Amino acid sequence: MNLYDAHNHLHDEWLAPHRRQIFADMETAQVKRAVVNGTSEADWPEVAQLAREHAIVLPSYGLHPWDVGNRTPAWQENFLGQLDADPRAIVGEIGLDRWILDRARPDDPRLQGLRRAPTAEQLEVFRWQLAVAAERNLPASIHCLDAFGLMLETLQDAQLPSRGFLLHAYSGPVEMIPGFAQLGAYFSFNGGFLEPRKERLREVFAAVPLDRLLAETDAPAMRLPANLEKFPPFATETAALANHPANLGVTYAGLAELRGTDLKTLANRLEENFLRLFKDGP
Numbered sequence: 001m002n003l004y005d006a007h008n009h010l011h012d013e014w015l016a017p018h019r020r021q022i023f024a025d026m027e028t029a030q031v032k033r034a035v036v037n038g039t040s041e042a043d044w045p046e047v048a049q050l051a052r053e054h055a056i057v058l059p060s061y062g063l064h065p066w067d068v069g070n071r072t073p074a075w076q077e078n079f080l081g082q083l084d085a086d087p088r089a090i091v092g093e094i095g096l097d098r099w100i101l102d103r104a105r106p107d108d109p110r111l112q113g114l115r116r117a118p119t120a121e122q123l124e125v126f127r128w129q130l131a132v133a134a135e136r137n138l139p140a141s142i143h144c145l146d147a148f149g150l151m152l153e154t155l156q157d158a159q160l161p162s163r164g165f166l167l168h169a170y171s172g173p174v175e176m177i178p179g180f181a182q183l184g185a186y187f188s189f190n191g192g193f194l195e196p197r198k199e200r201l202r203e204v205f206a207a208v209p210l211d212r213l214l215a216e217t218d219a220p221a222m223r224l225p226a227n228l229e230k231f232p233p234f235a236t237e238t239a240a241l242a243n244h245p246a247n248l249g250v251t252y253a254g255l256a257e258l259r260g261t262d263l264k265t266l267a268n269r270l271e272e273n274f275l276r277l278f279k280d281g282p
């Protein structure tokens with residue numbers, strides 16, 4: 001059985017000290033490929049480096065909405081440079097996030113040092129990156145928090161990659177799934193959604209069309225419930241613990257259960273979906 005992580009950040013500094021162990025554990029967990037998403041100009045070279053060293057890594061480049069406010073004047077040139085440098089390169093993580101503007105605590109340690117770009121500025125940067133993905137027909141991995149109406153409108157008005165795009169860790173309303181799917185959306189289920197209180201999100205993922213379903217860890221972010229973690233989290237310099245990307249197998253098992261299917265059948269379907277969207281050869 002081959003597992004595919006549709007969205008993570010393997011290059012992240014929280015995971016860097018444990019890399020050797022992580023790649024060994026991912027092999028044990030039968031993870032065949034992982035889309036590794038850069039989020040800022042500063043981390044794009046690290047994604048590129050990791051992709052050179054490990055065939056499991058599918059490199060993806062984007063300016064994440066949290067990082068939009070700190071981009072340099074050369075960001076577009078730098079972005080295109082990464083895409084041009086590797087024929088496997090794809091687009092993401094890009095997106096829209098109103099949570100950082102409306103709901104995030106001012107002292108959230110993950111947001112320290114970031115200028116929180118207002119919605120109009122996020123939109124401009126998102127649209128530009130999406131247009132590049134559309135023009136090159138590259139899959140785009142999209143982050144959306146508290147902005148699903150605006151996201152749908154934006155996608156309806158935009159040129160989109162004809163091969164489709166990913167709404168990673170989709171947390172929007174179940175009613176909006178058909179509208180997004182019609183535009184070419186895939187939806188990735190995150191292991192954090194196995195948290196007992198996240199029942200609404202499990203209901204959402206029970207309704208995603210089977211040919212648009214994927215799974216992801218978002219590691220080192222979004223831990224699974226501690227009692228389900230097969231690979232223990234890593235300590236970090238902050239109080240947070242880093243999600244181990246080899247927990248993807250647990251995510252698959254939880255998704256199979258909520259979809260009422262066996263693991264092997266689900267894994268085969270997710271493999272087809274992953275290879276179709278991410279232009280990834282065997």
Ligand SMILES: [Zn+2]
Nearest residue numbers: 008037093218
């Ligand atoms: Zn992410």
